[in-house]
Amino acid sequence: MRLINLGTLQLEEFFDRDVPPHCILSHTWGTEEVTLRAMGTMPIRGFCKIASQLGSTSLRYGWVDTCCIDKTSSAELSEAINSMFRWYSNAARCIVFLADVEIMPYKGDDRIVSEKLWADLQASRWLTRGWTLQELLAPRHVEFFDKNGGRIGDPDSLNFSISAATRISHDELHPDGWQKANIARKMSWAARRQTTRVGDIAYYLLSLFNAKMPPLYGEGERAFLRLQEEILKESNDLPILAPSAKGSAT
Structure with a gap:
């Protein structure tokens, strides 16, 4: 597993027991996506700065998907997709940047801040994308920041806003809650979410159902059928076959 040294901004590699x-x-x-070969950009520097401040001297490393995974390697990409949920779950902290939310100009008037934040969260792209579903549910400690790096809150303080935007109930936003949800309920969380590739509609749901399967980019909707087959190996909950459970690709 590659991690970013928060002090040097250099990548270092660790094995599971040594992470x-x-x-x-x-x-x-967006168009500014950072790759393994393009470190040191503003989003990464901003993340490293906040991570360093949150963790003090005890937290010296960070992880960012696009620059810590070599997506030119199909084997590495497959391993990453099947390990992503575990990585988010095992992280000491998860920092969420909401690039389309900004609270700083409204600081000082609690009512305006509250109303503006509610509206922005309901419209935030992060709460409608496919891969961010597991990034919301998996981590133990999550903190939300706006586009300028201003702290917005955590899942407890933003519970009602996040629940309204995602249709995941208050109780389900906690690990003990979402893990108890049945198959149909988990599928319903994906109904309004979007992905860039059609296959990702299935891939980001793998860990929610404790399923494993290699990604085959280019297979399109066949990926969702394979996901259902994997789930049915452990359950005969046939309502998961309903096509309305799927999100959409954009």
């Missing part, structure tokens, strides 16, 4: 405590980033990348 140090680290902070993990959740973010909806």
